[in-house]
Amino acid sequence: MLKIRDYSGRQWTVLIILMLINFVNYVDRQIIFSLFPFIRKDFNLDYAQLGMLATAFTVVLSLASLPLGMLADRTSRRLVISCGVIFWSAATFFSGLAISFRSLLTARGLVGVGEAAYTPAGTAVISATFPQEVRARVQGTFDLGMFMGGAVGIALGGIVAQWLGWRAAFWIVGAPGLLLGLSALKLPNTPVPSDKERLPLRELFRVPAYLMLLLSASFSSFAGYSYVAWGPDFVQEYKGFSSTESGITLGLTVLLAGGFGILVGATLSDWLSRKRAWGRSAVVPAGFMFAAPCIFYALHAHTKPAFIFLFGIGTFFLTWYHGPVTATIHDIIPAQGHATAWGFYSLVINLLAMAVAPLLIGTIADHYGLMTGLESAIVFQLLGGLLFLYVPYFIRRDGLHHKALKKYWEGDAHLKAEQNAAAKATS
Numbered sequence: 001m002l003k004i005r006d007y008s009g010r011q012w013t014v015l016i017i018l019m020l021i022n023f024v025n026y027v028d029r030q031i032i033f034s035l036f037p038f039i040r041k042d043f044n045l046d047y048a049q050l051g052m053l054a055t056a057f058t059v060v061l062s063l064a065s066l067p068l069g070m071l072a073d074r075t076s077r078r079l080v081i082s083c084g085v086i087f088w089s090a091a092t093f094f095s096g097l098a099i100s101f102r103s104l105l106t107a108r109g110l111v112g113v114g115e116a117a118y119t120p121a122g123t124a125v126i127s128a129t130f131p132q133e134v135r136a137r138v139q140g141t142f143d144l145g146m147f148m149g150g151a152v153g154i155a156l157g158g159i160v161a162q163w164l165g166w167r168a169a170f171w172i173v174g175a176p177g178l179l180l181g182l183s184a185l186k187l188p189n190t191p192v193p194s195d196k197e198r199l200p201l202r203e204l205f206r207v208p209a210y211l212m213l214l215l216s217a218s219f220s221s222f223a224g225y226s227y228v229a230w231g232p233d234f235v236q237e238y239k240g241f242s243s244t245e246s247g248i249t250l251g252l253t254v255l256l257a258g259g260f261g262i263l264v265g266a267t268l269s270d271w272l273s274r275k276r277a278w279g280r281s282a283v284v285p286a287g288f289m290f291a292a293p294c295i296f297y298a299l300h301a302h303t304k305p306a307f308i309f310l311f312g313i314g315t316f317f318l319t320w321y322h323g324p325v326t327a328t329i330h331d332i333i334p335a336q337g338h339a340t341a342w343g344f345y346s347l348v349i350n351l352l353a354m355a356v357a358p359l360l361i362g363t364i365a366d367h368y369g370l371m372t373g374l375e376s377a378i379v380f381q382l383l384g385g386l387l388f389l390y391v392p393y394f395i396r397r398d399g400l401h402h403k404a405l406k407k408y409w410e411g412d413a414h415l416k417a418e419q420n421a422a423a424k425a426t427s
Contacts, residue, residue: 069343
């Protein structure tokens, strides 16, 4: 069993750089939610319009993820990552210069273009750098950067906006990405598959476990993104938190409970994968189902400590999915299609769930209140957990290497031999 101390210097470099970029990625992405009350007041917006700011970003992210994921499987992944990071960082900085709601909407959309280039290529580089037996743990560590960044973004946004204004918050978080974009050029250039080995997009649709993963994750992601988007507004309106309190409290809760949940879920997933081929994916629905009642009772908690405690437990279980989902996708899809498979996953999840969630929950909130809106999100979470049970079922029935992709799995073996050779040459 490979342990952390067994990682090479090259592997540590890859993981640290990509984790730091993912940290900045989610700071830039999530900071806007803590700024919602200030932007709403400045531009005189309603809930639905605020939801559109998140929706615009997510729609662009969705539509750009697939072509940029396919590009990463055909060209230099490190160059795709570098250009993407620099682009979204510049767009984040210019968000602070917006003079109207429309210009801010445009800037947030451009942030989505840069971020769409990063995750498909980044997850593919990680899976190409580490062995399969620790795949969930290294992908979970990668996602830990995301979760830490999201928590810091929520906390930092509320603090900076209260003291310096919401525009300064965008300027402060946009600058570091420019340096990290250049550092991405130090990543290894993973081998590119030949035309014969390349996996076309249509072949993904022949794997039932992958299709069911897309469907179930759409429901679950809808719920998760609803909590992130409307959490700061909810605790200020219903629980009596100030802007600074909501930013710090939610940020720390998400950081500690979510970070611990990612590590536990990824470790449990890798352990179960050694017991059963379908074991890795079984962690995901369990986490979603355990989290639902905790989130529900948190919404109805009568005191701040009770809300924080229950929301923290719910966040712990809800974050179990991060490492296992990416690892499962890379388990059931050959290496030459890893970025493409993740790009299509991102397109579906973002377009069908994350683009819709802020707008739909915001619309429900305008008519029935934000409490009802977030209760609706829990229903989506439960549906996602139930549907995800079919993923381990299909893996148990068909195996990790579905027979429909047999020739690509043979090409995958050739590509892995090239990757191992490249790893030895740079270690």
